[in-house]
Amino acid sequence: MTLLLKTDIERGDSWHRAFAELLPDMPVRNWADPGDPAAVEYALVWNPERSALRRFPNLKAIFSIGAGIDHLSGDKDLPQGVPIVRMVEPGLTAGMVEFVVMSALYHHRFMLDYARQQAERRWHEIEQIPTARRRVGILGLGVLGAACAERLRDFGFPVSGWSRSPKEVAGVKSFHGSGQLTEFLQGSDILVCLLPLTGETEGILNAKTFATLPRGAALISVGRGRHVVEADLLAALDSGQIGGATLDVFHKEPLPADSPFWSHPRVVLTPHVASMTIAETAAQAVVDNIRRIQAGKAPLHVVDLEQGY
Ligand code: NDP
Ligand code: OXD
Secondary structure, eight states, rough: OOEEEEOOOOHHHHHHHHHHHHHHHSEEEEEEEOOOGGGGGEEESOOOOOGEEEETTOOOEEEEEOOOHHHHHHTTOOOTTEEEOOOOOHHHHHEEEEEEHHHOOOOHHTTTHHHHHTTTOOOOOOOOOOOGOEEEEEEEEEHHHHHHHHHHHHHOOOOOEEEEOOOBBBBBEEESSSGGHHHHTOSSSSSEEEOOOOOOTTTOOOOHHHHHSSSSEEEOOOOGGBOHHHHHHHHHHHTTTTEEEEEEEOOSSOOTTTTTGOOOOOOESSSSOOOOOOOOHHHHHHHHHHHHHHHHHSSSBOTTTTTTT
């Protein structure tokens, strides 16, 4: 029985160390050197080549290294009947909460304006607004969205979330379904996108969405680049309809050197690092699921490929 690992080289060692401690009896092999394909029962992967997972006839589960599974769901040749498990682990959640809270506070406290003023050596005070008057809306009130909502709520922001089904998160207003999207957007001064990328959510951040937000709203885009219609976002930034944006994910990654986002004065840009799966904490989540499977139970956080997340 082998656990096969496809990760970047830099982070490979930390996964090996973590599994050596937690699962000392299980051989863990790298993607480039899988050994006997019939022995591979578990695969922990990020962005495998199309059809490649079919090489392993005895797979019992495919674990995504990330929370998003769009790197797998596009593969029309996945092995049939093998559960795909998305990553839910405390380190990934904590990292996203840090990033989203930091970004919301950045926009809330006018830091884009102060950065420009600093560059211009200009001393000018902008009147502070209490958090109670800055409404935050989170598209996607799942594992990550709900955790961010709770922390933002604790800062005193009025927080709402939008999801497919109604949610109960204390102190957070729940909107759901396409029928409630407009009302949700109209009440979002800071909009955070934490949706998965699916056929339904691709392009959801478009000209119509931006026009529905209050004028000058901020966008924090941390789901997937293809949620955003990039030309529409640029137009909304240029017109002031979107007052500022934190962009962590893009259609094309790495972001091409000639992208206008690099130098846009109303954009803060990071290279898809809002949160990272940390082997130190995530290996336990994988091991817990392997133990469940070995005990004849279904793994937790299995993806519904029909819905795409
Ligand atoms: P979850 O599956 O826990 O949550 C997804 C949420 O989106 C759910 O609330 C779901 O609704 C909602 N949703 C999905 N489709 C629709 C739809 N069509 N209409 C309305 N709501 C919808 O995912 P996570 O919170 O774990 O992760 C979210 C995403 O964050 C990942 O898929 C990934 O793309 C991104 N991510 C980005 C990272 C980065 O570094 N930039 C790091 C980690 C994740 P319901 O609850 O009703 O099903
Ligand atoms: C993820 C990511 O999906 O890092 O976890 O983007």
